[in-house]
Every structure is written in structure tokens, then in C-alpha cells.
Amino acid sequence: MSTRFVGEGNIGSAPEFFEFPQGNAEPRRLLRLNVYFDNPVPVGDEYEDRGGFWAPVEWWHTEAENWTSLYQKGMRLLVDGRIVRDEWTDKDDNPRETFKVQARCIAILPYRIERVVMAPKPGAESDAQEQTDD
Numbered sequence: 380m381s382t383r384f385v386g387e388g389n390i391g392s393a394p395e396f397f398e399f400p401q402g403n404a405e406p407r408r409l410l411r412l413n414v415y416f417d418n419p420v421p422v423g424d425e426y427e428d429r430g431g432f433w434a435p436v437e438w439w440h441t442e443a444e445n446w447t448s449l450y451q452k453g454m455r456l457l458v459d460g461r462i463v464r465d466e467w468t469d470k471d472d473n474p475r476e477t478f479k480v481q482a483r484c485i486a487i488l489p490y491r492i493e494r495v496v497m498a499p500k501p502g503a504e505s506d507a508q509e510q511t512d513d
Contacts, residue, residue, distance in 0.1 A: 384462045384480055387488065388416035390454045391433065396447040408443035412436040412450060414458065414480075436460070438482040455488040 395411040414436050419426035436458055440446075450456075460482040469475050 382462045383460075385457070385459050386416040386480075387455065387457050388414040388431075388434075390450055390452050390456065391415050392452055394447050394450045396444050398444070405441070407439060408441055410438045410440065410443035410446055410450070412438070412456075412485075414456060416458075434462075435465075435477070435479040436482050436485070437479060438485055450485075450487075453491070455490040457486040457488055458482050459484040459486075 391413045397409040397411065399407040399409070401407060412435070413433065415431060415433050417428045417431040420429045438446075458480055460480050462478050463481055464476055465479050466474065466476045
């Protein structure tokens with residue numbers, strides 16, 4: 380069972396990258412983020428978080444390794460995907476379950492961002508020139 384999910388939140392710890400071999404095929408790559416999805420509710424002139432929650436966010440993508448260094452703790456995100464139940468057995472053989480978000484798309488929101496640098500298009504010469512103070 381899964382449910383569509385769209386939410387804003389902050390990354391709570393350093394991203395994790397995993398690669399899973401697939402025989403002779405391209406390996407599957409996973410970026411895992413720990414995100415706190417808040418629910419700000421206006422209270423007077425300020426906002427109060429009501430009903431926020433932590434959730435692991437998994438993004439299966441061929442570029443996952445490259446994005447590990449892009450996403451940082453504290454960064455604000457918009458995540459679009461689906462919530463799925465994850466069941467497992469812990470080391471003491473007790474059944475456990477949690478809900479995780481399987482992301483379809485993760486967007487960086489511009490809060491606390493100082494600068495954005497675009498990579499050149501593949502096969503194109505860079506038009507960007509560094510500016511120097513004279």
C-alpha cells in the first residue's frame with residue numbers, strides 16, 4: 380500500500396549513498412535522506428509546528444552518488460513521492476515497521492542558499508567567466 384505525498388522539510392543528517400550491483404547491468408543507486416517534515420501553523424504573529432514528523436526519504440536515481448555532496452544537513456526541500464510501509468525484523472528478532480517516502484522528485488528550496496552555480500551543458504563550452512576585482 381502507498382499514498383501520494385508532497386511535503387516540505389529540512390534534512391536532519393548527512394545524506395547516505397548506496398549502490399547495489401545488478402550482475403552485468405548498471406548498478407541501482409540510492410540516495411537516502413533523513414527529513415523532518417514540519418507543519419507550521421500561525422499562532423498570533425508567529426508560527427508553531429503542529430504535527431511534524433521525521434521520515435526517511437529514498438531516491439533511486441542513476442545520479443544519486445553525484446547528489447550526495449549537493450544535499451546538506453539543514454537544507455530545505457520539497458519532496459514529491461509516495462509513502463510506503465517498510466517492515467523488517469530487528470536484531471532481537473522482533474517485527475518492526477515504519478513509513479518512508481519513496482521520492483519521485485526532490486527540489487531544493489532557496490532558504491539559506493547563498494549561491495547557485497550551474498554546470499555547463501554536456502558538449503557545450505562554458506560561457507561563464509570568472510570576475511576579478513581590479
